[in-house]
Amino acid sequence: MKEAQVVEDESTLEPSRVPDAEKARVLTLGECAALLASPDTGAPLALSKDGKALVAGDESFPIIDGLPLLFPASVQQFAGPSRLDVPGGGEDALRKYMHISGLKFAREPTNSQHTDINYLKHVYRARGLLRHARGTVLDVGCDSPQVSRSQFPESAAYIGLEPTYEDRSEFRIIGISEFLPFRDESLDNVAILTTLDHALDYHRSVDEAWRVLKPGGTLYLATLIWTHNAELHHDHTHFHHFRDFEILGALRRFEIQRLLRYSWKSNTHRFAWYLSATK
Template sequence: MSVSDAFDEWARSGKDQGMERRHWHTAKHVLARMPVESEARSDSEQSSEERSDPRDEGDTVLDLGCGSGYAGRALRETKGAGRVYGIDAAPEMAHNASSYTDDPRVGFAIGDFEHLPFDDDSIDHCFSMEAFYYAQDPHAVLAELRRVLRPGGTFYCAVNRWEEHVHSHEWEELVGVPMLLWSEAQYREAFREAGFAVASQDRIPDTETEIPAESDFPTEDWETREAMVERYREYGTLLTVGVNTA
């Protein structure tokens, strides 16, 4: 099964909302870190000439693998992003995301990560949560992101599956589609090879997932409480932040 087919099924069954709830535990901390600038002044304070410059509307953000579109909506609501575009390979995901907002500055499109429908130097920041590891050619994705990001633009890449995270290794078999399994060092190396400076890399723990008492183990998903604590409190989400040095 292809990635788009798998996620189309999830979208049709309402799993996009469940993904949003689970991802939000750590995604909200990633979004809070992003240096997204809102419009400096309201439209009434600007001249017609100033309003004709799209940069005055605030930063443009790309949500790579947008799913339900929650990240774009959050960046508009909390940071006043000027415009947000969400890209997803699954048509049903993009369709659902569009139905969850009527904000004219938030748009969604169907597409693959290696061929983004944007001009060079047209995006200020990119966010991606639980999507980068589905790329067929991750190096091509990074090259494409560097093309569309403006000089100094940032890529906030958040993943829950990587080499050091031992509890994530079986996910490829469970999901049924090919998934990238890079180490933390490989993420840093690939970013640098693509022309990004690695501004930071760290793990964001999930402190909200409820962990049952020791007496409740083993559960359907976990043999020991220690393993579940390690999964959520120690590993959580790996965030690698790259800055376009062009």
């Protein structure tokens, strides 16, 4: 493991240090269709003749207002016109997991305002980490692509992935990190920026990033690391308060190239890691 570079960055508290930047170009559905695969079988997907679905054999995934819904089949049936609503009960473990996720995210807001100073600090740090990204980049948990793609350079071809689709004004792939709907070794970069703690099975999420990355591809990860006071029972939106060894264990197959440690809100019980790692 590379030793973390501790960055003294209090100056980034000034919003003026986070100027507007050129944004990565968002790929269209037509441009990224050749990269997509069934989240269940891994079979390559193609647009149906009427353009209303992505299909592979007997598998069919709907496209709603231009957004492809690529959830695993066991929960896809609960995808309504505006959101995924998985009921509780039953014997299917994935359904139970997705039901719990729905309960977690039922409390709003789940994300910081884009004018929040700590969000601006994150954008500043992420741009520094991602400045050399080239080729296709999958942004896992992208929220608003219009906002999130500002973290990526013009040299990146941007694909956002997000499980929510109430707002359908911006193109993104609708799916979950544990079942990335992309073909094996199809992407140059995967970014998981402050979203891994929202995934219950974070090991699976990281393993999925490994699967879809090309050999030599880069994983960019930003997450909080907790040293103490890590109890979860007061946290409405996160499944994890990571310790450092948990992240290092999940990244066991990757080679960490750069690891930056930042303070977070002047807290003493947690700090932020921003890292890049290659497959």
